[in-house]
Amino acid sequence: MEENIKTPLIELKDIYKIYTMGDEEVRANDGINLKIYSGEFVAIVGKSGSGKSTLMNIIGALDVPTDGTYMLGGEDVGEMSDNELAEIRNMMIGFIFQQYNLLPKLTIFENVELPLLYSGMDRLRRRERVMESLGRVGLTEKEKNYPNQLSGGQQQRVSIARALAGNPSLILADEPTGALDSKTGREVLDFLKKLNDEGNTIIIITHDNSIALEAKRVVRIHDGKINFDGDVKDYAAII
Amino acid sequence: MLQSFKMALRSIWGNKLRSFLTMLGIIIGVASVIILVSIVNGYMSYTLNSFTSMGVNQITVNFRALPSRTISVDEFYEFYEEHSDLFAQMTPTVSVSATVKHESDTMSSTSVGGYGEEYIYIKDFEIEYGRNLVYADMASRQKVAVIGAYVASELYGGGQNAIGEDIKLNGDVFTVVGVVEQQTEDASDFDDGCTDDFVWIPYSRAAKMSRNATISNYTFTSYDINDTDACTAALESFLEDKMKSDSFYTVTAMSSLMDSLNEMIAMMSMLLGGIAGISLLVAGVGVMNIMLVSVTERTREIGIRKALGAKKSVIMQQFVIEAAVTSTIGGLIGIVLGGLASTGIGALMGIESPPTVTAVIVSFSVSVGIGLIFGYMPASRAANLSPIDALRSE
Numbered sequence: 164m165e166e167n168i169k170t171p172l173i174e175l176k177d178i179y180k181i182y183t184m185g186d187e188e189v190r191a192n193d194g195i196n197l198k199i200y201s202g203e204f205v206a207i208v209g210k211s212g213s214g215k216s217t218l219m220n221i222i223g224a225l226d227v228p229t230d231g232t233y234m235l236g237g238e239d240v241g242e243m244s245d246n247e248l249a250e251i252r253n254m255m256i257g258f259i260f261q262q263y264n265l266l267p268k269l270t271i272f273e274n275v276e277l278p279l280l281y282s283g284m285d286r287l288r289r290r291e292r293v294m295e296s297l298g299r300v301g302l303t304e305k306e307k308n309y310p311n312q313l314s315g316g317q318q319q320r321v322s323i324a325r326a327l328a329g330n331p332s333l334i335l336a337d338e339p340t341g342a343l344d345s346k347t348g349r350e351v352l353d354f355l356k357k358l359n360d361e362g363n364t365i366i367i368i369t370h371d372n373s374i375a376l377e378a379k380r381v382v383r384i385h386d387g388k389i390n391f392d393g394d395v396k397d398y399a400a401i402i
Numbered sequence: 403m404l405q406s407f408k409m410a411l412r413s414i415w416g417n418k419l420r421s422f423l424t425m426l427g428i429i430i431g432v433a434s435v436i437i438l439v440s441i442v443n444g445y446m447s448y449t450l451n452s453f454t455s456m457g458v459n460q461i462t463v464n465f466r467a468l469p470s471r472t473i474s475v476d477e478f479y480e481f482y483e484e485h486s487d488l489f490a491q492m493t494p495t496v497s498v499s500a501t502v503k504h505e506s507d508t509m510s511s512t513s514v515g516g517y518g519e520e521y522i523y524i525k526d527f528e529i530e531y532g533r534n535l536v537y538a539d540m541a542s543r544q545k546v547a548v549i550g551a552y553v554a555s556e557l558y559g560g561g562q563n564a565i566g567e568d569i570k571l572n573g574d575v576f577t578v579v580g581v582v583e584q585q586t587e588d589a590s591d592f593d594d595g596c597t598d599d600f601v602w603i604p605y606s607r608a609a610k611m612s613r614n615a616t617i618s619n620y621t622f623t624s625y626d627i628n629d630t631d632a633c634t635a636a637l638e639s640f641l642e643d644k645m646k647s648d649s650f651y652t653v654t655a656m657s658s659l660m661d662s663l664n665e666m667i668a669m670m671s672m673l674l675g676g677i678a679g680i681s682l683l684v685a686g687v688g689v690m691n692i693m694l695v696s697v698t699e700r701t702r703e704i705g706i707r708k709a710l711g712a713k714k715s716v717i718m719q720q721f722v723i724e725a726a727v728t729s730t731i732g733g734l735i736g737i738v739l740g741g742l743a744s745t746g747i748g749a750l751m752g753i754e755s756p757p758t759v760t761a762v763i764v765s766f767s768v769s770v771g772i773g774l775i776f777g778y779m780p781a782s783r784a785a786n787l788s789p790i791d792a793l794r795s796e
Contacts, residue, residue: 225709225789246713252789253711264706264793268416280405281711325710 170237171198172332172364173222178231180217180387191217192228193387199366201332204359206367206378206395214387216337219368223258223335224251236332253281257326261338263318265310271297271321272306278329296328297321300354316347323354327363334358336367340374352377372402406716410724414731420692425732427688428769432736433743435678435765436757440744442674444755446667453663457524459490459627460656461634463641465618466649473644475605475617481640488624488633493518495619496608502601503570504557511594512553514571514601516608522548522582524623532565532580539604547576551584552598569601572611576603630657678765685732686772693725693780704784705792714785721784725777726770733769737762 180192191214199205209215220226221233224240227248233240236255243251252258257278265274275296279289297303300320302313310318319339326334336355340348356377359365367378375381381398383391391398414421475494482492496516502509519535522528530551539546547569551561558564561581569576585597592598609617624633634655641651697704704717741757748755 220790223709225793246715249708249711249713252709258709260793264702264709266703266706268412277707278710281707281713281716329711 171234172201172203172236173197173199174232174234175221176232176234178218178221178228178233180214180221180226181229190214190387192221195231195384195387195389197382197389197392199364201364202359202362204356204365204367204379205382206369206375206380207382207384208369208372208375209384210370213384215368215370215384217387218384219335219337219366222333222366223256224248249281253278253329255332257329257331257334259319259322259326259334259336259339261341263310263315263322263342265318265321265325267310269309270306271302271308271310271313274310274321275325275328278325282329292328292330293324296324299327300324314347315343316350319343319347319351320354323351323358327358332364334363334365336365338369338371339367340371341369406719406723407727409720410727413720413724414728417696420696421728424689424692424728425735427685428729428732428773429736429739431682431685432733432765432769433740434681436737436740436761437744437747438677439671439674439761440740440755440757441747441751441753442670443758443761444744444748444753445751446670448753450660450663450667453660457526457623458656458660459624459630460524461622461624461630461637462654462656463620463622463637463651464654465616465651472616473641477644478620481637482622485633485636488629488636489622490625491520491524491623493521493524493621494605494609494617495521495621496605496612496617497619498571498603498608498611500571500601500611502553502557504568507557509553509556509594509599512550512599512601513595514603514608516603516605516611518605521602521621524621527585528583529580530583531561532578534580535602535604540606543606543610544604545574545576545607546579546604547571548580548582548602549578550582550598550600552586552592552596553601554578554581555589555592571601571603574611627657630655634658678761679768682765682768682772685769686776689725689729689773690776690779693721693777694783696724697721697780697784700784701787701792701795704787705789705795708787708789709793718781718785721781722774722777725773725781729770729773729777732773733766736769737766740765 175195175197178192178195179190182189182191193214195218207215207218217226221228224235227241231241235251240248240251266277269277272293275293276289279292284292294303294306297306300323302317302320302324305313305317310321313321339355340351343351352374355365355367367374369375376395376399379395381391381393381395382389383398391401478492478494482489494517498514498516500514502512502514517535518540519537522534529548532548535546535548538544549564549569554561554564557569558567564578564581567578569578582598586592605617622633622637624630634653637653638648641653642648645651707717737757741762744755744757
């Protein structure tokens with residue numbers, strides 16, 4: 164932990180993301196400064212249109228900021244080419260999406276295998292990692308099924324397994340419970356907590372304060388700026 | 403790479419209808435090219451064959467008008483003997499319009515002509531009964547005739563009964579001295595105007611029967627088809643020398659007709675190539691269309707793959723391979739269908755038209771090439787999609 168405090172996993176310095184829509188300039192991110200360390204469990208919370216999705220895209224290396232520097236694991240993501248960004252996404256980030264985003268034509272096994280395929284891992288090691296990953300979410304016996312044969316909760320667990328398979332430095336979950344009923348949503352949240360207890364760095368993006376309260380640290384975005392960044396207990400006190 | 407292949411196959415199999423529609427264009431394109439080219443080729447070689455059997459080494463001289471100056475048969479024979487290194491055979495030919503009769507039987511469409519004794523070698527026929535026309539027949543203008551098997555069977559009930567019998571040509575009585583071996587394959591195909599329906603008489607007698615008693619056509623054959631040009635030149639200089647003008651006669655080499663036939667075939671092939679190209683191009687546009695639809699339809703999938711770390715080149719590969727595999731499978735099916743159809747249609751037309759190797763190779767490689775080229779554009783569109791936009795699409 165000592166060492167982690169010195170070099171943050173994520174460091175955003177004066178991040179601006181500016182879209183021009185017609186004559187109007189939209190500042191989706193308007194000077195964001197944020198440090199996230201390895202092993203943290205952070206909720207980025209904000210209303211729709213607050214800029215939290217833009218921030219997630221930047222953190223997830225899906226998009227590059229208009230201005231500012233983004234250091235991920237000590238590397239400047241802002242300077243990277245498309246291919247390097249793809250590599251960063253592949254090696255360092257595990258995505259969990261609201262809509263699960265599993266490929267319907269691939270089996271559960273193949274879905275989880277996908278990031279490993281793109282990283283060029285050999286077949287035997289892939290198989291090992293996929294099964295281990297599916298084991299962690301308790302879906303080993305479903306490997307030959309297709310996504311539409313699974314319940315929503317199970318599908319989200321598959322997407323978690325896929326996020327875990329590449330052993331990423333960061334798990335980025337975008338409204339992970341948004342499409343689930345409260346009971347399965349609860350299960351997914353508990354599972355994310357468990358992953359964090361095991362040492363994984365987790366960032367949840369949500370509009371829902373009750374979900375934000377499950378994290379250890381909350382960052383609130385409003386109009387493209389951070390207007391709260393602190394411990395979940397302090398956040399609970401102000402809402 | 404292997405993975406991309408597997409993915410492509412899976413995607414093709416997973417979208418059977420879409421893949422089939424893509425292939426359909428290619429299948430029809432390739433098959434129609436093969437059918438067209440094969441049938442036309444088959445027909446052409448059929449035509450060429452029947453043309454060749456007419457004698458490609460023949461050179462004919464025709465006198466157009468009747469000039470004051472003439473060249474006698476003897477002069478022609480002299481010329482022929484002088485150039486025996488070039489010419490294999492020669493005969494004067496005089497066509498006679500005559501009714502052919504024996505007792506009360508009349509033949510209506512028999513071709514009657516006066517020829518020299520070498521005519522039978524030019525035709526490459528053989529005598530079955532009796533003898534051929536000989537030089538003595540020419541010299542003394544004998545009223546003798548060599549007849550075809552059809553005439554023999556119609557008038558005398560067979561070649562063996564014909565020798566020594568009478569045959570009346572415009573009332574003149576001739577004696578049948580020879581019967582030529584049957585040329586028609588099957589006697590049941592005998593009909594008026596068939597290959598065996600002819601009467602040959604000495605050219606000297608035929609000339610006498612015609613109104614002006616001149617011989618206006620000669621047929622030469624060369625030893626070697628490659629010598630036709632030399633033969634034609636020799637004939638022309640001989641005629642020019644005698645006639646002092648080249649406006650009274652024409653010298654026609656069969657091989658030059660062959661050349662123009664070959665030219666025609668080449669042109670037909672070019673034309674076909676054009677049609678083939680267009681139909682394959684249409685097939686290619688079909689592939690591109692469906693690939694574009696497929697990209698649009700799968701924008702989200704592309705977004706997911708990119709989010710998971712697929713590089714541009716990987717996405718590109720996936721789509722290009724998909725296009726290539728689709729058009730290859732389509733091409734193979736097209737070859738099989740085209741091959742079967744062209745053989746079948748050829749059999750119906752009574753010609754041999756197996757699919758030509760060139761047609762198969764060209765149409766196949768063009769279809770695959772077009773699949774690749776037209777697959778490339780949608781693929782690069784797919785690869786360049788931004789992952790956020792792609793993920794956002796429904």
